[in-house]
Amino acid sequence: MVQEITTLTLRPSEGKAGRPIKVRANFFEVTSLPNQNIHHYDVRIDPILKNDKVNRKIWEALEVLEADNIFKGIKIIYDGRANAFAPKALPLGPTSLKTFEVNLGDSRNPEKSTFRVAIKHVNEINLEELARFLRGEGASTNNVLxxxxxxxxxxxxMPASLVDYTAFGRSFFIPQDKRPLPNGVETWQGYYQSARPTPGKMMLNVDVSASVFYQPGPLPDLIVKILGKRSLDELRGxxxxxxxxxxxRTIKGLRLKVTHRGEQRRDYGIQRLTITPADKTMFTTEDGQEYTVAGFFQKQYNKRLAFPFLPCVVVRKDVFLPMEVCNILPGQRFRQKLNEAQTAEMIKFTCTKPHIRANKIKQGIQLLQYQAxxxxxxxSVKVKPEMAIIKARVLPPPTISYHPASQEPVFAPQGGVWSLRGKKACTAASLTSWSIVNFTHQMPITVIQRFVRELCQTFSDIGMNVINRTPDIISADPQGNIERTLKEAWLKAGNQAKAQPQLIFCVMPHRGTPLYAEVKRVSDTVIGVPSQCLQSKHVSEAKKQLCANVALKVNMKLGGQNVKLAPNQIPFIAQRPTIVFGADVSHPAPGDFSRPSIAALVASMDVNAVRYASSIRIQANRTEVIADLGNMVKDMLKVFYHTCGQKPERILFYRDGISEGQFSESMNNEVNAIKAACLALDPTYNPTLTFIIVQKRHHARFFPIDxxxxxxxxxxxxxxxxxTDVVHPFEFDFYLQSHSGLQGTSRPTHYHVLKDENNFTPDALAELSYRMCYTYGRCTRAISMVTAPYYAHLLAARARFHRRNENWSDGATTESMDSEGQIASFSAVKPDLQKVMYYM
Structure with a gap:
């Protein structure tokens, strides 16, 4: 095998470490590929539509129209956009281009139902190139893709063409299998399917998936649910x-049908709402008469509105419809971020035990009927109807270490979980100067004092030195000036202890975002001191388990280390100065094209790779590549040098949130930016780099057999x-399920090595990655991915709260700001905090 077949790293060999086992995977083998050339056609529909469903209707109408002339029984597949493929050549004539006129037969709107469809032959695809790629003998060329x-x-x-199914991307959804969610939406179950190249063969990856749709029906019913009311009567005022x-914001763009025009039930798209109700919204008819919308409907349709107090829907310029004549059409996807209640119900619906998920996938295979x-x-494509049985290995757990004064300070956890009982933090911080802000009116001071006593005892149990056990408690208004309150708490902490304030505790009345966001913005970017928020119900219960979790977080926020791996467990990191990076980019909610994206980088600052410094950059909306990675890496390398007294000789970089299609972009930009950053610090400085993509958004699932x-x-x-078996044909990637599943079917993490100058063996990299999953500081269990990118994910999520004057209460967008104004509205984290893990 020669390196020319890929610019990425080749798989050095097959891993051997661990106990070999067999598992089922939700992959189905393609046992026969087309033996003839495939003809590729470019399809252009005029006027251009962005609606795949309508495009497919136009295509189906064309197939009927030209059944005897062009198509002649040839089974052609169409992607709903611009590509069609045929197993035989179509007789398009000497120019290989033909244009047709198709009418969808809408008598109400004939000018909008006639389309021109141009079909052009663009390529003939020989699948021998794909076969060479699967064998590891050829590159992933355009022909292979x-x-x-x-x-x-x-x-x-076929699923996309069936009327019963609603297709989106690689999934299709079945309206019969659905469950209502709060606030007017419902979740539908469906199936995901994707063709995946694997060593020596093609596989189909089939999985259960779910998506959220608007509940169809009368628009006023939807409004009641969106606002969380019991009935329309509550809105009469x-x-x-x-x-x-x-x-x-919730219904903009939705398609609806009107009910007041008898057979002429036209479809419309919602553009906006009027700010006045139907009985006060005025408009002028073509003959110059002025009416309210309610008055016009009374005169024109003899319809007295039942809900004249509701605003009107604007569907075109100067076309106002009362809500009660509007019905939301079924099968419209909800693309916004789910709220807390919706998310909780969605998890209940989608969270299925492994054997149930495996059975549902089998049902999906029967539904898809690949055989028929x-x-x-x-x-000439054949697919095995059974799940692939593949090779896997179970790696032994690492030995983890607590402080030598602990009961059993060094041990190997079983089942990915262990107890904190009798354990002391590896490096415990001292707590001298702190204060408490009580934002809950009905919480008595005595209850908080009792909680503080329990908490201080837990701090001592894990080895922390608590010098001040009676911090000042300030009562504050959650609706008041939070910045002034926290500055007062900061001063009280400093004055009481005659020392630099270390920590502010906040007792919160609820889980709402606005207060929490403002506390974090002020503590991280204005005062520059870590904060710890707690819900009042947890403070009043003062449970031992909760106090232990809080103690782990506080120790890290103050610069301590909770757990570590012994040097012999991480030889790659321990033998020579090595820095471990984790990076992630967080994007705003779906449909928000105004807010910026946030790039987050963390870097290890000790020989155990458990203490991390951090760096944040705000960048343009939905930019996936980290724009200023070079400067961020330089900052972290300087901090490492000042902390450890030496330059790292090796870099291990875990990058979260990159999809396969962006691998080459990440290589060309981010890998080069890291190398350039090192040379910019010193022209002779060239540490060896291993750059790994970490992916959680995939559909590979493994089911144990034994x-x-x-x-x-x-x-x-x-x-x-x-x-092996379901990985890339020849590049260096692997799946690792590192955590113990709490509920549902566990999702393994996919690691794909883009560049490896450290010459890792598959065993060395898998074992190192697995062991680092045991060093997550705020719980006593192995997590689902390496800690560094997980910390970067937490850091990016925290940075969302650093925006000044953000209105968190109704999620209002700030579209009036330009891109530069958006970016400038974020405050920087104070430099001292960037050296500790304040975001835990």
Missing amino acids: TSVMVLDVLIRH GLRDRDIKIIE NPYLQAF QRDTEKSGNCLPGTVVD
Whole structure:
């Protein structure tokens, strides 16, 4: 095998470490690929539509129209956009281009139902190139990518064409299997399918998926649910401006049908709402008469509005519809961020035990009927109907270390979980100068004092030195000036202890975002001291377990270290000065194209790789590549040098949040930026770099076969690693399930090595990555991915709160600001905090 087949790192060999086992994977082998060339056609529909469903209707109408002339029984697959593929050439004539006129037969709007469709032959695809790629003998060329795309379009063609199913991307959803969620939406179950190249063969990855849709039906019913009311009667007093904004933001763009025009039930898209109700919204008819919308409907349709107090829907310029004549059409996807209640219900619906998920996938395979699919038959494609049984290995757990004064300071946790009882933090901080802010009116001071006594005892139990056990408690208004309150708390802490303030505790009345966000903005960017927020109900209960969790967080925020791996467990990091980076980019909620994205970087600052410094950059909306990575890396390398007294000789970089399509962009930009940053510090400084992409957003799932390889939740054991059968044909990647599943089916993390100058063996990298999952500072269990990128994810989430004058209460966007104004509205974290893990 020669390196020319990829610019990324080749898999050095197959891993051997751990106990070999067999697992089922939700991959289905493609046992036969097309033996003929595939013909690729470019499809252009005029006028251009962005609606795949309508495009497919136009295509189906064309197939009927030209059944005897062009198509002649040839089974053609179409992706709903611009590509069609045929197992035989179509007779398009000498220019290989033909234009057709298609009418969808809408008598109400004939000018909008006639389309011109141009079909042009663009390529003939020979699948031998794909076969060479799968064998590791050829590169992933455009021809190979198109061959994989043919299979993707082929398996999606029938589900996407069926009236009962609603297709989005690689998934299709079934309205019969749904559950209502709060605030007018519902979740539908569906199936995801994707063609995946693996060593020596193509596989189909099939999984259960779920998506959220608007509940169809009368628009007023939806409004009641959006606002969380019991009935429309609660709105008879009229809607507040804030309510109208919330409704408008939620329903903008939705398609609806009107009910007041008999057979002429036209479809419309919602543009906005009027700020006045139907009985006060005025408009002028073509003959110059002025009416309210309610008055016009009374005169024109003899319809007296039942809900004249609701605003009107604007569907076109000067076209106002009362809400009660509008019905939301089914099958419209909800693309906004789910609220807390919706998320909780969604998790209940999607959280299924491994054996139930495996059975649902089998049902999906029966539904998809690969064996009886006439399109697959026309392309000579056959698929095994059983899940692939593949090789896996279970890595042994690492030995983790607490302070020598602990009971059993060094031990190997079993099942990915252990107890903090009798354990002391490796490095425990001292707590001298702190204060408490009580934002809960009904919380008596005595209850807080009791909690503080319990908390101080827990701090001592884990080895922390608590010098001041009676911090000042300030009562404050959660609606008041939070910045002034926290500055007062900071002064009280300093004055009481005659020392630099270290920590501010806040007792919160609820889990709401606005107060929490403002506390974090002020503590992180104005005062520069760590804060610890606690809900009042937890303070009043003062449970030992909660106090232990808080103690772990506080110790890290003050610069302590809770748990570590012995040097012999992490030889790569311990033998020579090594820095471990974790990076992530967080984007605003779906549909928000105004707020910026946030790039977060953390870097280890000690020989155990458990204490991290951090750096944040605010960048343009939905920019995936980290724009200023070079300067961020330089900052971290300087801090490492000042902390450890030496330059790192090796860099281990874990990058979260990059999809396969962005690998080359990440290589060209981010890997080069890291190398350039080192040279910029010193022209002779060139540490060896290993750059790994960490992916959680994929659909690979593994199901244990033998009871010995199963934990009590029914999932694979922590430490299950897969680096054969369902991985890349020849690049260096592997799946690692490092955590113990609490509920549902565990998702393994996919690690893909883009660059490796440290010459890792598959065993060395998988074991190191797995062991680092045991060093997450704020709980006593192995987590699902390496800690460094997980910390970067927490850091990026925290940075969202550093925006000045953000209105968290109704999620209002700030679209009036330009991109530079948006970025400038974020405050920087105080330099001293960047050296400790304040975001824990």
